[in-house]
Amino acid sequence: MTISARTVSAQAVFVRTVAACAVVVLASGSTLAQPARTELRLGVAGAAVAGAWNPLQVVVRDAPGATVELRIDAGGLERGEVPQLFRAIVAPAGGVQRIDVDLPLASWRRISWRIEQDGRVLASGALGARERDDRPLDLVLSDRPSEWRDAFDDSARVIAATAADLPARAAGWDGVRTLLIDGTLAAPEVAKVVTAATAGVRAFVPATGPAGYAGLALLVADGPLLVGAGSVEATPEGAAALASRIAAGPSGWTEVLPAALDAATLELQPPGWNHLPVAWVALATVGYAAAVWLLLRSAGAAGAASAVLVMAAAAIAAPYAAPDEPQAERRDALVFAAGGLGLKLSWSEVARLPHGEARLDGLLAPSDAREVTWSDGRTSVLLEAGGRAAFAGAPQLLSVPAAVHEAPPGVAAGAPQALLALVPAGGSLVRANDAWWLSPGQVGTTP
């Protein structure tokens, strides 16, 4: 989904109108006369996937300090409105400025956005519930994408894309299931294809191809390549062959990703506080009450004075009942490693004693539909007293460290029970760099 507002000639406007995306351009018709150019793009190739991380790109020209607000209503009939807000400020400089992030999109009722400068709306737009789609994308990079349509089942969400549409970060590939490249368009960067595969995408690249495809062909020179949570395979000849390959099932970790994450999340110990033991509290309070009572009842004026002293001492000692931190956090991560690269899926939980806003580093996806704000690279959530919230971090690409490379096959001590069933024969589950690394055996070297 793309929205643009730019100063262009009437002819250019006409050409754009005749072309495919004119409807979206007209959605911001009032901004056409504005000198600034803005463009907002959500999702891979303009297709946003509900319930997944999606790339968000905003390009602003000559609008220093403009603010970008994207509001997601993650509510429903029962919950009512649940606003989730992304806010960013464009760098205070002229020329072309970009904001490029990955956002978790809940199953939305409505998504609306607005780009403003000094109270003037440069661009705005919205997506309704009808445009919500939680099916993963099957991307086809081909000059004849329709020829590959039959390779996917009828319910698949097949999108024609170009090399420029492909996300650079692992989180951007969260909503993509398949990447098919048949070699008829300009070749995408090898790094993007490897990132896609590491993120759990099943990538098909031509084993032979025109100039520019040498790097991609090298990936599958020795047959299918397991990398991170996904794989890179040679593009078969024709849609029928591709269909049978797809029907044969995914390679890599793709199939177990959601179950593994759910299982690992359950193993996370919830964050807590170092409360004063209840026995100490009982001893202190009962002792205090008995002491002041007895002093007042039996010892006369001296007792009353002593009771005042005991009361003062108790008041002075009371702050020692405070826990070290009113806000507790716990984080953990699971990395699916293969081919020298790993896909890191992290999750965290925050618990807060006082009512108020908890701020967490990074843009995080709440595990349930709740009100959050993403701003300045942080996630803010309002918690009631004693409230807690769980989040998932954006998927990240990592190199496999030496500790994992050198780990013998098997399971490390203290590994979460829920993950043991996922370790394949000859595979390993080890702890390194504050994460559990799940690998199918030889983790290989980075392609």
Place this chain on the structure above:
Amino acid sequence: MTRDARLAGPVGSGSALLLFAVVATLLANWPDRSTDANLAWYAVARVRATGILLLAGWVGASDPGAAPRQRAMALIEPLAAALLSAPIELLAYFGSVPAASLAWSVAAPLPLALAAFGVSWALAVTLRRVRLGWSLPLLLPAVAVGLVMLDVRIGPVLWIPWLLPFAPSWPAAALLTCVSGVTAAVLARSATRHEEAA
């Protein structure tokens, strides 16, 4: 009455009951697992403020024909109960780390006690003068319920004891200060008159 007896006398079973209630509430709500949030203060503050108000109301309404000096001594009981229970509320407050005003929650029950004492005393004296003293056990709770309903209608919390610790406000502070000031002034004046007459 000796000086010692005067000191010990007012701090009677009412204060003991309040202390017991506050301590029991604290222990019942203090978490025994680190993953449980400590919400003890919210319960303790409610019980303490409500207990002090009930105690002050009961003391104010009992024996409306007592000598002014005795009445003033009776007032010591709810005030002493408020002071004695304050450290326990402090303990609960620091353990729960609430986003609330400590000064307000600890101090507000004092003027609340004085105001409740004054209102119940005024009601008891009025009913006694019109020879309806027998209806006090019925009218006092009815007036209390009416005042709570009035506060709910008004909007901001002014005197509802189980909400007051969590809702600091200038109107509540002003109102409680005024009513407790009037109570103190009337008590002092009647005591002075009584001494002069004696």
